[in-house]
Amino acid sequence: MRKLCYLLLLLLAGILTTQAAQPPRKKVAVVLSGGGAKGVAHIGALKVIEEAGIPIDYVVGTSMGSIIGGLYAIGYTPAQMDSLVRMQDWSFILSDAVNRNEELLIKKQRSEQYTLTVPFKNKPKDALKGGIISGRNIARLFSELTVGYHDSIDFNKLPVPFACVAEDLVDGKEYVFHSGKLALAMRSSMSIPGVFEPVKWKGMVLVDGGMINNYPVDVARQMGADIIIGVDVQEGLVGADKLNTLADITGQIINLMGVEKYNENVQNSDVHIHVNVKGYSSASFNEQAIQVLLERGELAARRNWESLLDLKRQIGIAPNFVPKPHGPFVSRSRRAQEKIDVVPEIDPGEMPENTISVGVHFDNESQAALILNTNVSLNKKKTHQASLTVRLGQQMSGRLDYTAHPFDPKWYVTLSYQLDDNDMDLYNDGSQFSTYSYLHHLAQVNISRSWNSIRCSLGGRYEYFNYKHVLLPSGFDDGTLDLQNQHLITYYGHMQFDSFNRRTYPTKGIKWNVLAEIYTTNGVNFDEGRLCPVISAFWEGAFRVRNRFTILPWIGGRAILNRTYSFAIANMMGGNNPGRYVPQQLPFVGVDYMQLAGSKLFTAGIRFRQRMGSNHYVTLTGNTGVQNDEWQHLFRGMMWGGGLSYGYDTFLGPIEITFNYSNVTHKVGTYVSLGYEF
Secondary structure (H helix, E strand, C coil), X not given: CXXXXXXXXXXXXXXHHHHHHCCCCCCEEEEECCCHHHHHHHHHHHHHHHHCCCCCCEEEEECHHHHHHHXXXXXXXXXXXXXXXXXXXXHHHCCCCCCHHHCCHXXXXXXXXXXXXXXXXXXXXXXXXXXXXCCHHHHHHHHHHCCCCXXXXXXXXXXXXXXXXXXXXXXXXXXXXXXXXXXHHHXXXXXXXXXXXXXXXXXXXXXXXXXXXXXXXXXXXXXXXXXXXXXXXXXXCCCHHHXXXXXXXXXXXXXXXXXXXXXXXXXXXXXXEECCCXXXXXXXXXXXXXXXXXXXXXXHHHXXXXXXXXXXXXXXXXXXCCCCXXXXXXXXXXXXXXXXXXXXXXXXXXXXXXXXXXXXXXXXXXXXXXXXXXXXXXXXXXXXXXXXXXXXXXXXXXXXXEEECCCCCCEEEEEEEEEEEEEEEEEECCEEEEEEEEEEEEEEEEEEEECCCEEEEEEEEEEEEEEEEEECCCCCCCHHHCCCCEEEEEEEEEEEEECCXXXXXXXXXXXXXXXXXXXXXXXXXXXCCECEEEEEEEEEEEEECCCCEEEEEEEEEEEECCCCCCHHHCCEECECXXXXXXXCEECECCCCCCEECCCEEEEEEEEEEEEECCCEEEEEEEEEEEEECCHHHCCCCCEEEEEEEEEEEECCEEEEEEEEEECCCCCCEEEEEECCCC
């Protein structure tokens, strides 16, 4: 027994002696530079660093590098982050837009005709206070991704110790986050001045760390790192010929501000993985760019493969050393994420009701048009609002709305006045036969209840049509086209539904509306003691068959249920969308203008849409229609038409060109448009 004890003691002494003889391995830090969208290349590089078997003891980043680094520090794997950056709708994340599925339908309808909407709290001059983007959706995303780390913590106690860099505008000094709330640190480090609203915290005004230290190797050294592996997505200074966009200019300013420290930090790196980001900018968040940048990050790291393997000897580990597996981060379900509170320090708060909006549209039929809107709350409780909308172009108009919420925010009582000054061309059987101009006065009262996808309305309106100039063919005589000044008093009920997932090029959902109107000339009857009822309905759907291929059918109709009616309420057809020129117009691809139709009009069609790349779309459309004044003759002359279009979805709205043909026009037409319809 005594011999066994001596043997165990000798064995233990040998183990301790061996361990004492082996020096502790050196500490390794991965440093990730800033660069906006170019920073997604860090994910590809991290994947290769892990493959090489390099232990990562610290991760330090700036701007986009702080986001990738912060997520890696709490356990996200390169594979998880690869999926994250691919699945995000970056045009939504990098804006203050409200999620379409979470917004009341009435607000969607009001906002989606504008290219840009900027909220303000008190005065219009405050609209761009701090930055164009307040960061509402970024704050929500960061809060969801860092759930479990919302408390103030020591970043050295994360699964991988972490630090990131911001700049304090109060004194111009560098501020390094070693503790605090992770989402706050990430949001502060990526706040590009003028673009994102700065983060105000502890008396500081924090902006993008790239302004002062975009490749923070020195921070990693101060944390105790012996070996530095840097991943750098900066392109360096560029010439005048390449400074064309806001993203180009912003990137150049950031590079100029910290060029001296950057050069020092590059020299202080043990392995400097410089990613080729030529052709991409900090704003290149589209699907194709993200794919390429992920690949380039991985490729750049593989070009340094031998250097990474040589590091193992410097670190003091065996060539076949395999570090402890990293991650994965266990995230909550989507339903649970919806209940997560946004980290208060980065939450911009409730979206202000006061807004300034602008929309621009161009097409080769009505030329250029501009729409301007301002919406202002009249009391602190936001139960009363006023809105002024002005449209400039061939069709000019001004509209003033007063809205009250008498019961709750989902109930709307609206009083409106609108004045339109229109110059119109009218076609019949494919040929232009009338040009006319008129003033249109509208006064309306409406009460509606809105949900996220449904809106129900009841109302009444008074209209006065003042026809100024009318050019008709010589000898033309048709009671319908007796363009005399007219007063109309109309009562209506309207129900609308919209579950489209996008406002342009939707891939799923349906959209429909049903409108019942009773027209009168004096509030009691329309003609010979009778009323003039009109029923209209329109339905369209979007059904994704494959990832990039969508089928979009539609059907619509409008029937005037009275033998006599005036031109002001006559049915019209033409254009790609309902209400293109006048509210009672149904779409018909192949007719690019306003075509007079019979009192019973029905159209139906289908679109086959293929997405090419990230934002390119090719659409093949076919449609048919019938129209007549008599039900029994409705199918006497079938109309048909179709078109082929190419579209590109931009932040200004879609750019689209369509070539079409129909048996109504008997010729090939071309329609070019830019921007959202309004």
